[in-house]
Every structure is written in structure tokens, then in C-alpha cells.
Amino acid sequence: xxxxxxxxIPLMGKKLNPRGTPPTNHQDKKATESTLPKKSSHFxxxxxxxxxxxxxxxxxxxxxxKPMDSNIRPWIYGSFSFLFFSTNLPQGAQHNNVRKKLKKxxxxxxxxxxxxxxxxxxxxxKERSNACRNMTVPEYLMKKLTASDTGKTxxxxxxxxxxxxxxxxxxxxxxxxxxxxILELLINAAYTDEAYKGQAxxxxxxxxxxxxxxxxxIEKGADVNARAEGVFFNPKYKHEGFYFGETSLALAACTNQxxxxxxLMANSRTDxxxxxxxxxxxxxxxxTVAEDFKTQNDFVIRMYDMILLKSKARxxxxxxxxxxxxxxQLAAKTGKxxxxxxxxxxEIKDKPNRSLSRKFTDWAYGPVQSxxxxxxxxxxxxxxxxxxxxxxxxxxxxxxxxxxxxxxxxLLRMKWKKFARHMFFISCCFxxxxxxxxxxxxxxxxxxxxxxxxxxxxxxxxxxxxxxGQLFVMxxxxxxxxxxxxxxxxxxxxxxxxxxxxxxxxFAFFIQAVLVIFSVFLYYFSYxxxxxxxxxxxxxxxxxxxxFTRGLQSMGIYSVMIQKVILxxxxxxxVAYIIFLLGFGVxxxxxxxxxxxxxxxxxxxxxxxxxMELFKLTIGLGDLEIQQNSKYPLLFLLILITYVILTxxxxxxxLIALMGETVENISKESEHIWxxxxxxxxxxFEKILPKYLRKKFELGELCKVAENDTRICLRINEVKWTxxxxxxxxxxxxxxxxxxxxxQDDSRSNSKNTLNTFDEMDDLRETTV
Numbered sequence: 203x204x205x206x207x208x209x210x211i212p213l214m215g216k217k218l219n220p221r222g223t224p225p226t227n228h229q230d231k232k233a234t235e236s237t238l239p240k241k242s243s244h245f246x247x248x249x250x251x252x253x254x255x256x257x258x259x260x261x262x263x264x265x266x267x268k269p270m271d272s273n274i275r276p277w278i279y280g281s282f283s284f285l286f287f288s289t290n291l292p293q294g295a296q297h298n299n300v301r302k303k304l305k306k307x308x309x310x311x312x313x314x315x316x317x318x319x320x321x322x323x324x325x326x327x328k329e330r331s332n333a334c335r336n337m338t339v340p341e342y343l344m345k346k347l348t349a350s351d352t353g354k355t356x357x358x359x360x361x362x363x364x365x366x367x368x369x370x371x372x373x374x375x376x377x378x379x380x381x382x383x384i385l386e387l388l389i390n391a392a393y394t395d396e397a398y399k400g401q402a403x404x405x406x407x408x409x410x411x412x413x414x415x416x417x418x419x420i421e422k423g424a425d426v427n428a429r430a431e432g433v434f435f436n437p438k439y440k441h442e443g444f445y446f447g448e449t450s451l452a453l454a455a456c457t458n459q460x461x462x463x464x465x466l467m468a469n470s471r472t473d474x475x476x477x478x479x480x481x482x483x484x485x486x487x488x489x490t491v492a493e494d495f496k497t498q499n500d501f502v503i504r505m506y507d508m509i510l511l512k513s514k515a516r517x518x519x520x521x522x523x524x525x526x527x528x529x530x531q532l533a534a535k536t537g538k539x540x541x542x543x544x545x546x547x548x549e550i551k552d553k554p555n556r557s558l559s560r561k562f563t564d565w566a567y568g569p570v571q572s573x574x575x576x577x578x579x580x581x582x583x584x585x586x587x588x589x590x591x592x593x594x595x596x597x598x599x600x601x602x603x604x605x606x607x608x609x610x611x612x613l614l615r616m617k618w619k620k621f622a623r624h625m626f627f628i629s630c631c632f633x634x635x636x637x638x639x640x641x642x643x644x645x646x647x648x649x650x651x652x653x654x655x656x657x658x659x660x661x662x663x664x665x666x667x668x669x670x671g672q673l674f675v676m677x678x679x680x681x682x683x684x685x686x687x688x689x690x691x692x693x694x695x696x697x698x699x700x701x702x703x704x705x706x707x708x709f710a711f712f713i714q715a716v717l718v719i720f721s722v723f724l725y726y727f728s729y730x731x732x733x734x735x736x737x738x739x740x741x742x743x744x745x746x747x748x749x750f751t752r753g754l755q756s757m758g759i760y761s762v763m764i765q766k767v768i769l770x771x772x773x774x775x776x777v778a779y780i781i782f783l784l785g786f787g788v789x790x791x792x793x794x795x796x797x798x799x800x801x802x803x804x805x806x807x808x809x810x811x812x813x814m815e816l817f818k819l820t821i822g823l824g825d826l827e828i829q830q831n832s833k834y835p836l837l838f839l840l841i842l843i844t845y846v847i848l849t850x851x852x853x854x855x856x857l858i859a860l861m862g863e864t865v866e867n868i869s870k871e872s873e874h875i876w877x878x879x880x881x882x883x884x885x886x887f888e889k890i891l892p893k894y895l896r897k898k899f900e901l902g903e904l905c906k907v908a909e910n911d912t913r914i915c916l917r918i919n920e921v922k923w924t925x926x927x928x929x930x931x932x933x934x935x936x937x938x939x940x941x942x943x944x945x946q947d948d949s950r951s952n953s954k955n956t957l958n959t960f961d962e963m964d965d966l967r968e969t970t971v
Contacts, residue, residue: 270362270397270398271362271363304346305346307323308320308324308356311323312357312371312375313360315363315365315366315368315371320371320374321374324374327343328343330342331382340382340383347384351395352394353395354395355403357372357391357403358402360372360375361415362410364410368415375388376422385423389419389424390402390423392430396432397433397434398432398435399430399431400431400448401430401432402424402425403424404420404426405453408453408454408462413465416462417465420465420469426472427472428450429448429449430453431479435448437480437490445487446491447484447490451474451484454466455484455488456491456505460504463505467513474509474515474518475518475521477521481523481524481525482523483521483529484509485510485519486527486532489541490536492540492541493538499541502541503544506541507548514558516557519545520578520579526585526586528579529545530545530588531579531586531588534591534595537600539600539603542604542607546560547560547608549562549573556907557907557908559576559907560578561575562907569922570919570920571921573917574916574918575915576907577609577913578913580609580610580613581901582885582888589881592605593605593882601878602871602874602875602877602878603874605874605878605881606877612918617901618880620901621895621899622883625887626750626887630753633743633747636678636743637743639671639674640675640718640739640740642671643668643671643672644736644740676722679714679722680719683719686708686709686711688890689886706769707746707748710746711746714739714743714746718735721734748761749761755876758876759869759872762879763865763868767864771864772857779820779849783813783817784813786841786844786845787813787816790812790838790845791808791812794812816845819846819849819850820854821850822850902915902916
């Protein structure tokens with residue numbers, strides 16, 4: 203049996219055993235007692251283990267204050283309970299104290315693999331259950347086998363501490379549970395703790411990669427669809443926990459265990475299409491755990507492929523979670539390029555499973571291969587399309603890489619050629635004419651008139667022209683304001699990061715339109731300040747012409763460099779520079795003598811003039827006359843020299859270095875950045891088109907890719923020298939039969955609703971021969 207005083211742990215002088223257990227032999231006990239002070243030989247602390255009902259009363263715990271299973275506990279004053287205990291207690295009292303700790307010793311026995319102790323404890327628990335009067339035997343047994351604060355059972359405890367005796371320990375627990383009719387209760391018991399709520403023994407067996415135990419649990423009736431919904435399994439805490447989709451099947455897939463995946467999928471009770479509390483199915487979960495590391499993505503792709511082929515359910519890939527995202531869209535939104543590339547180009551040539559493909563090979567000649575790519579979820583004809591997710595999602599940094607994938611790259615190129623480039627050219631011409639007209643209206647003023655509003659003498663040859671120019675500028679500004687406000691706030695995400703990153707040109711267009719409209723009101727109310735608004739609008743308008751450089755790759759990347767330098771480097775420089783300018787300006791202005799009454803002031807006596815002179819010094823245009831009439835010339839000169847060193851030498855050269863680094867980094871990805879620019883332009887033009895025009899410009903052709911499966915596909919001809927030998931079709935003889943030729947002609951005439959693959963062609967040859 204168990205030693206009498208194992209549950210008593212001295213406060214000092216003894217290192218705790220794993221899980222906070224006491225010394226296990228008399229020698230350890232003596233050594234422990236010898237380290238205690240004589241006056242405190244009867245004063246002990248009882249460790250609050252994982253299975254105790256008490257909770258810490260001090261300190262704020264981390265997100266997961268109670269680990270799933272750990273042998274190390276932090277020393278927290280509030281997690282200990284004080285008690286006085288004398289080693290001179292009668293044997294019966296010590297035995298009763300031990301009997302009260304059966305649950306604690308039971309959990310320790312299963313974690314350490316102590317079979318003999320486990321058998322003794324189970325026997326004693328069974329004996330005590332017969333003497334219990336206030337609850338049934340199954341209730342009493344489950345209470346003793348379960349931690350009251352977390353819901354963890356001794357079966358879970360055994361699986362969390364794998365050792366050489368774990369299989370035998372588990373079998374003993376199964377046998378004991380079967381004998382006492384609590385087997386189903388034991389194997390389906392789940393954590394009640396907030397962190398690991400819902401996790402059962404099957405989840406732990408799978409996580410511990412115990413195939414035999416998992417198989418036994420399934421055979422004995424474990425709930426294969428139970429969900430682990432604790433915060434540890436929530437994607438919100440991905441850095442502290444592990445999200446896997448909550449179900450046992452998703453856990454096996456996300457931890458690369460194909461044997462257990464097959465075992466679960468072969469079970470008729472497994473719901474393969476099950477969705478978790480976030481609406482994610484098993485494919486969503488695989489996309490979530492994927493990373494841009496080849497070693498990890500390899501197993502994720504294999505699992506993804508295996509589950510699709512085993513289930514033969516294409517609906518798995520079309521199901522949406524609570525955010526309205528399919529696995530494909532989730533991969534794009536989270537920036538998982540490798541898994542996105544796999545899904546877009548997945549091709550299964552086996553006829554029964556062809557409907558699971560997103561790519562279909564129509565014909566091949568040498569290295570040239572004509573492929574049909576499924577446009578489902580990709581094009582802007584559907585809500586939350588893949589193109590919109592990638593183009594407008596500023597939270598992912600590899601959008602450029604995603605747009606180079608097929609069929610996205612070809613789809614955007616075709617849209618540009620079909621309608622976007624024409625709309626872009628027309629917009630460029632209109633905006634150029636608008637700026638010319640605005641410049642003409644701003645500079646033209648009738649002779650002899652000083653104050654606005656200037657009367658228009660329509661009999662003069664320029665009167666009608668000036669009036670028409672004003673009307674054109676006003677109407678153009680109204681249209682521009684409406685169009686850009688819609689583009690910024692309705693057609694794209696309106697958060698600050700998106701505006702600064704992608705929509706800053708639209709924001710500049712909007713400000714220009716507002717300035718023009720405001721200047722018109724000031725003009726007709728006879729305010730001279732209308733000229734200020736017009737001048738600002740005119741300057742901003744000509745600067746905005748840089749937007750149209752994105753029509754050409756060489757010029758488009760130049761405007762991107764200007765944008766990045768201004769937003770990333772110049773703004774940071776200005777913040778630091780303004781701090782230096784104000785600090786040194788105030789200090790120098792304080793050292794200059796103030797002007798006495800009725801005397802002529804020095805030119806540098808005000809703070810504004812000092813700041814302006816300091817700015818001139820920064821750019822190399824100032825002089826040192828600013829030190830005249832200073833109270834302490836030496837101190838004044840020292841502060842002035844320090845300012846010049848910090849700004850002219852340090853800050854300006856740092857700005858030049860940062861701008862050079864920015865330009866170098868952008869040059870490496872110039873083509874990708876330009877393609878992202880053009881993609882945004884294409885989507886913006888497409889959104890302002892009327893519905894009938896959008897329908898007219900829609901790309902793709904209707905193809906029957908499998909029986910009862912028709913989709914909109916995009917045809918792309920690809921040249922692949924490294925792969926062309928692998929898909930050579932063997933032709934045994936010339937299919938010269940007239941029936942074959944007739945069928946060929948029919949297939950050409952109906953190319954928009956049929957798909958002639960290699961397999962179909964081979965079948966046709968067999969029938970015609």
C-alpha cells in the first residue's frame with residue numbers, strides 16, 4: 203500500500219518531485235526533516251496540485267493559468283494551504299488521511315506508470331464505492347476518476363504522460379470501467395476548464411500519436427465528432443495555443459497522421475463536413491496551419507489532397523465559414539501562397555474524381571499545353587472574390603506573389619487588354635484636359651477688375667470661353683469628388699492603413715475636388731482667399747498626373763518609389779526634424795535681446811524669423827548673422843553649430859541613406875509591385891461599369907468538366923519545357939474514321955460547353971476503331 207505521509211511536503215530544504223508529489227522513500231523523508239528548523243518541525247505546507255479544488259488568490263495568471271499537464275508549478279503563496287501535522291498521529295488517523303487522497307495518488311500512479319499501485323487504488327476505490335450511500339456507484343467512481351476543477355480524468359492523465367507502461371495502464375482503466383459500467387462515461391469525459399474545454403481522451407491520444415489507443419477508443423464508442431472549444435484551441439491565441447479545427451479528424455490531419463485520418467474517415471460515425479465554432483471545416487483548418495515553409499506545406503498539401511480524394515466531396519472546398527470564406531479564400535486572406543498555388547492548379551486526371559480538380563488539361567502539343575482553370579470564387583462576378591481579397595487586403599505583405607499565380611495573372615492581363623486599358627487612357631485624357639482648364643480659369647482675370655466675383659463681359663471673345671471653363675471645372679470637381687469618395691469608402695476597405703498604402707492617390711484626387719468646390723463658393727461670396735484654394739488645387743492636380751504613369755511599367759514603378767519614399771522615409775524625417783527645429787529655435791530665440799520700446803528691432807528678434815533662418819541653414823542657404831545681438835555669443839554659437847551638425851549632417855544624410863535603401867528594395871520587386879498597381883486599377887474600373895457592360899466584358903467559357911458538372915473556366919496556353927514529356931499521349935494509329943471526324947467537328951462547334959480531355963479522346967478512339 204501507499205506510505206503513510208507521502209502527501210505531506212515540507213516547506214524548506216527538499217526539491218519537489220514531478221507534479222508536486224512528496225518524497226517516495228524513508229531516506230528522502232529523513233533528509234527532508236533534517237533540513238527543517240527545530241522549532242518548525244511540525245509546520246508544513248501542502249502543495250496545491252493540478253487536481254486540487256483551490257485556486258490561486260494572488261497574482262494575475264497568464265492566459266492559460268492551468269496547463270493541460272505539467273510537472274512544474276510556480277511557487278505562489280496563495281496556492282498553498284497551511285496545516286499543522288504531527289508525525290506522532292495514530293496509525294488509524296494517518297490511514298484515514300491517506301484514504302482522503304486516493305484521487306491524488308490515482309493520478310500520480312497513472313502518470314508514472316505504476317501498475318501495482320494503480321491496481322491497489324482501483325480496488326480501494328471500488329470498496330469505498332460500495333459503502334457510499336449519497337450517490338450511485340458509477341457517479342462515485344467517475345467522481346474519484348475525475349479532477350473536480352478541470353474535468354480531467356485519470357485516463358487523460360495517463361495519455362498525457364506516455365511511458366512504457368501506458369498501454370497496460372490504459373487497458374487496466376478500460377477493464378475497470380467496463381466492469382463497473384462507466385466505460386462510455388470515462389472515454390467521452392471532456393475537460394471543463396475554460397482553456398481546454400471539450401477536449402476528450404481521443405483528442406489527447408491523437409495528439410500523442412498513439413494509433414493503437416486511438417483505435418481502441420474509437421472501437422469502444424468514443425465520440426469522434428466531439429469538439430475541443432477551449433481558448434487554447436482558439437486562433438486568437440495562436441501564439442500561446444494550437445488551433446486545429448476542434449474535431450479529432452482535423453487534429454489528426456493538422457498533425458500529419460494519415461493513418462489516423464484514414465481510420466476516422468473509414469468510420470461511419472465521423473462527420474467529415476463538420477464545422478467548428480468559427481464555421482471552419484477540416485480544409486479550413488489545414489489552410490490555417492499551413493506556413494510558407496516547404497517542409498510543413500508538403501504534408502499540408504498531402505493531407506488536403508488525401509481528404510478530398512477519400513471523401514470525394516467537392517462541397518468541402520466550397521463550404522464557407524462564418525466570415526464567408528472558403529478554404530481557397532482563407533488561404534488568400536492569410537497570405538498562404540504555397541497552399542493557394544496548390545488549390546488553384548490542382549489537377550486530378552482520374553475520371554471518377556475529375557470534378558475535384560480546379561485545372562483541366564484540354565490539349566497539348568509538345569511543350570505547349572492548353573489548360574482550363576476554374577474561375578469559381580476567383581472573378582469579381584461573385585461577392586468576396588479572390589481578386590478583391592488579394593488586391594485590397596493590406597494586412598498581407600506577399601500580395602505581389604499571389605497575383606503572379608495562374609490563372610490570376612492571365613485573368614488580370616486579359617481584363618486589362620479587353621477594357622481596362624481603354625478606360626484608363628480615356629481617364630488620363632479627361633484629367634489632363636481638366637487640369638489645363640483649371641489652370642486657364644485660375645490665371646485668367648478680366649482687365650480692370652480687382653475683386654471677385656469678376657464680371658463676365660460675354661461680348662468679348664474670351665467671355666463665353668471663360669464661363670464654359672468655370673462650368674466645366676465646377677462640374678468636373680463635383681463628379682471627381684463623388685467618384686473618389688465612392689472609390690475610397692465603398693469600393694474598398696476604408697481603414698487608415700488601406701488609404702495610406704493603396705488609396706492615397708484617390709485621397710489626393712478627392713482633396714483637389716473639395717478645394718475647387720470650396721474656392722467656387724469663396725469666389726461668389728467675394729472672398730479673395732478663393733485664389734489660395736485654386737492654387738493648391740492646381741498644384742495638387744498636376745502632381746496627381748503621376749497616377750497615370752502606372753499604365754506603363756517603367757513609369758509606374760517610378761511613382762511607386764516616390765510614394766514609398768514620402769510615406770515611409772520623408773514623414774519619419776520630418777517628425778524628427780521638426781522636433782529639433784522647435785527645440786533649438788526656442789533656445790536661440792531666448793538668447794536674442796528683445797527690442798526696447800520705440801527702437802528699431804533686429805531682423806531676428808521673433809521666433810518665426812529664427813525658425814526660418816534655421817531652416818535655411820539646414821538646406822545650406824542661411825548665414826551666421828543670426829548670432830548678432832545675442833546675450834551670450836559663445837553659447838549661442840555652440841548651440842547653433844550643434845543644430846547644424848544634427849540636422850544638416852546627421853538627419854539629411856540619414857534620409858538620403860533611407861531613401862536609397864527604399865529605392866533598392868522596390869527595384870527588386872518592381873514588376874510585382876507594378877502588377878499590383880495595375881490590378882487595383884482594373885478592379886476599380888470594373889466596379890464603376892454598369893451591370894450590362896460588366897456582363898459583356900466577363901471572361902471565361904462554359905465547360906462541362908465532368909458528368910453533371912459545368913463551370914466557367916479560363917483557357918490559358920502554357921509553355922512548359924521541363925514538364926511536357928510527362929503528359930505525352932500515345933496514339934497507336936491514325937483515327938481516320940468518319941465518325942471520329944464528325945465528332946471532332948461537333949466538339950469544335952460546341953467548344954463552349956464541352957471539355958475534350960486526353961481520357962475522353964482515348965475512349966473515342968477505342969469506340970471508332
